[in-house]
Amino acid sequence: MWLVLFVFVALAGAGAYRIVRQRRRTAAERWLHDMSRGGQRLAPRPIYLPADVVSMMSRFGRYEFGASDGSVDGGQVWTQLQAPLLPLAQHDPARLASALAERVLPVGGWAVVGAMRTIVELLASDFSHPARDALFDAGLAVLRSRGVPAIMLNGYEWRYWLARHPGDEPWLVGRPVPTPEQAPVRELDADEVRPVVRSSADRDANLIYVERCPDGGYRSVVDARESDEDANRGRWEGVRAPTLPLLYQAIAVSFQVPTYWHDPELAPYFPLPEPRWDP
Numbered sequence: 001m002w003l004v005l006f007v008f009v010a011l012a013g014a015g016a017y018r019i020v021r022q023r024r025r026t027a028a029e030r031w032l033h034d035m036s037r038g039g040q041r042l043a044p045r046p047i048y049l050p051a052d053v054v055s056m057m058s059r060f061g062r063y064e065f066g067a068s069d070g071s072v073d074g075g076q077v078w079t080q081l082q083a084p085l086l087p088l089a090q091h092d093p094a095r096l097a098s099a100l101a102e103r104v105l106p107v108g109g110w111a112v113v114g115a116m117r118t119i120v121e122l123l124a125s126d127f128s129h130p131a132r133d134a135l136f137d138a139g140l141a142v143l144r145s146r147g148v149p150a151i152m153l154n155g156y157e158w159r160y161w162l163a164r165h166p167g168d169e170p171w172l173v174g175r176p177v178p179t180p181e182q183a184p185v186r187e188l189d190a191d192e193v194r195p196v197v198r199s200s201a202d203r204d205a206n207l208i209y210v211e212r213c214p215d216g217g218y219r220s221v222v223d224a225r226e227s228d229e230d231a232n233r234g235r236w237e238g239v240r241a242p243t244l245p246l247l248y249q250a251i252a253v254s255f256q257v258p259t260y261w262h263d264p265e266l267a268p269y270f271p272l273p274e275p276r277w278d279p
Contacts, residue, residue, distance in 0.1 A: 174271030
């Protein structure tokens with residue numbers, strides 16, 4: 001009799017213990033428990049790409065390279081073109097890369113460039129996946145075909161290019177440097193400070209002037225904001241050269257492609273033509 005009662009109490013206690021333990025399970029444990037038993041009650045909702053993701057990526061790619069049509073304000077780029085992809089990036093990075101590649105590779109163009117930049121923006125720097133490589137291969141091919149200079153690539157893109165092309169293949173082939181006879185430059189007056197470059201149409205665009213050095217030769221002078229946070233403008237010396245044509249050449253090479261505005265005599269010294277920014 002006592003043995004039967006002891007067994008009954010022990011079984012009841014074990015059942016109560018199991019109930020307490022079950023109540024103390026975390027949400028993750030309950031989900032794993034339900035899934036192991038074939039349940040579907042707590043299965044996570046699937047996360048999909050937005051329906052207009054191709055358009056989003058195209059707009060983002062153009063914005064990143066300064067070719068935007070103005071349809072997206074700089075302050076809205078994150079909320080409109082990147083934040084909607086963040087849940088999938090955090091939940092399943094490989095799925096994001098694969099889904100982007102599946103949607104944009106058949107379309108090509110700026111959509112591929114935008115997807116390539118999105119991978120860099122939203123995923124870890126050491127993320128590795130075949131879809132990521134496919135996006136980088138296609139995105140860099142688009143930029144090369146449009147004549148975008150290498151100085152506009154970010155570090156991830158440039159390192160990827162070098163790893164894929166370890167030989168002597170150049171990113172782009174520039175035209176030969178003209179001789180001073182082929183591209184003459186007007187001599188500066190004694191105290192002349194000549195504007196030669198305006199980087200963009202923005203009111204606070206960088207400006208470059210050229211002038212004579214007090215100790216001989218010529219130099220460029222940069223006029224720009226002190227920093228992104230400080231709107232005050234400052235001036236500082238850029239590069240020096242013994243002749244004015246050599247100084248023009250150094251300035252043009254630093255930009256690679258024609259700037260928003262430039263001295264007409266600077267034009268022959270840009271090694272590359274204006275990139276194609278069309279959609």
